[in-house]
Amino acid sequence: MGSVDVIALNFKKRLxxxxxxxxxxxxxxxxxxxxxxxxxxxxxxxxxxxxxxLFSGLWTRPKGRPFRIWHARRNPEMLAGIVLRDVLRAPLKLVFTSAAQRDHTSYTKWLIRRMDAVIATSARSGSFLKVPHTVVMHGIDLDAFRPAASPDDAFGAAGIPGRYAVGCFGRVRHQKGTDLFVDAMIALLPEFPDWTAVISGRVTAEHRGFADQLQARIDNAGLAQRIIFLGEVPDIKIWYRRVSLYVAPSRNEGFGLTPLEAMASGTPVVASDAGAYAELIVPGKTGAVVPAGDGAALRTAIRPYLADPEMAQQFGKAGLADVHERFPLQREADAILAVYERLWASG
Known part of the structure; x- marks a missing residue:
């Protein structure tokens, strides 16, 4: 414990x-x-x-630091820190990171007011905070997510018909807008025979009926060979490299990393304005942003990329450069460290 300056909490077992x-x-x-x-x-x-x-060493200050930092990202973690600091008098300062893009409950506001520093993962999430805060946007691992570099990264290696692919990844459910993507593909793919749509993500028992309805719509449109559910794949990273366009049609999100994962793979993005998507994409340069839940706008935004694969490639290159400049994971780590250092300097 003497060498631990920061405790990063994760009180939720599920990924x-x-x-x-x-x-x-x-x-x-x-x-x-x-x-x-x-x-x-x-x-x-x-x-x-x-x-x-924790309980044997928490009341001993870390070496060379006036106190230890307790970094919470959920309500139970904030509450535990408040009890340790204010009731049990542990030498702690509390940091909370908020990604929520909604008005917080009275209880959550009460917890947040008792933090020593607050981080928002986007300007939009920060707009719902009623306390001073620092915006630190998420970054992406640029070693894990990278452009295509081998034959296996090509869409043709998947053994699926089509010359180009457009992808939508994430849990299959209404919140994620999977139905909006399917409807857009049913409308557009007959006009663009070189393209195939792939959907990857988990279908939970709760949302099985939703997924079955989507498959029925695809079958009725005669597009079962061109709109394909991959299910959960062992490594989603390779699919970001295989698609020529990525679509993120969520109706709501916390932050939403998939556009960054796509752009880091050299793939342009059409996304809704849910979560932080609008702060990640540069319209007309790295992709397009449409109002969340607007299926017609989504179709209109996707169409130019299917019509001009070379444009999609150019936007993908611009997205890759933008991610390397603005969103490396190390930049996020350094910005969080700066928040810690300001707390430690304040004594």
Whole structure:
């Protein structure tokens, strides 16, 4: 515990966007500060604290620091930090990262007001905070997500008919706008015979009926060989490289990393304005943004890329350059560290 300057919390066992953020950031942060995770559902490759270690060493200050930082990303994690700091008098300062893009409940507002520093993952999420905050947008691992570089990265390697592919990845459900994508493909693909649509993502039991209805619509349109559900694939990264256009049609999101994953793979993006999508894409340069839930606007935005694959390629190159400039994961880690350092400097 003496070498742990920051505790990164993950109190939710099921994989989520928060879990993914912790998994990606902690190895980079560990190069510059003492940091350890606390909670279930994290890989063994990360530095971890056991609960016994926490309660035996939390009241000892870390070496060279006036206090330890407790970094929360969920309500239970904020509450636990408040109890430890204010009731049990542990030498802690509390940091909270908010990705939510909605008005917070009274309870959440009460928790947030008791944080020592607050981070918003986008300007839009920050607009719902009623306290001073720092905007630190998520970054992307530019080694994991990269442009096509081998024959296996080509769409033809998948053994699916078509010269070009347009993709939509993520859980198959109404919130993610999978139906909007399917409807757009039913309308557009007959006009563009070189293109095939691929959909990848988990279908939970709760949303099986929704997915079955989409498949029925595809079958009725006679497009079962051109709009294909891949299910959950072992490695989604290769599919970002195989598609020539990525579509993110969500009706609502927290932040939403898939456009960055696509652009880091050299693929242009048409997205709704859900989550932080509008802050990630440069319209007319790296892709297009349409109002969330607007199927007609989505179809209109997709059409030019199907009509001109060379334009899609140019936008993909511009997106790749933009992601490398604005969204490397190291930049996110450094910006969070700057928030920590300001707290430590304040004593």
């Amino acid at each position: 989520s966007g928060v879990t993914s953020t912790v998994v990606q950031l902690v190895p980079l942060q560990a190069r510059k500060i003492g940091i350890a995770t606390l909670g279930p559902g994290l890989p063994d490759t990360l530095p971890k604290l056991r609960w016994g270690q």
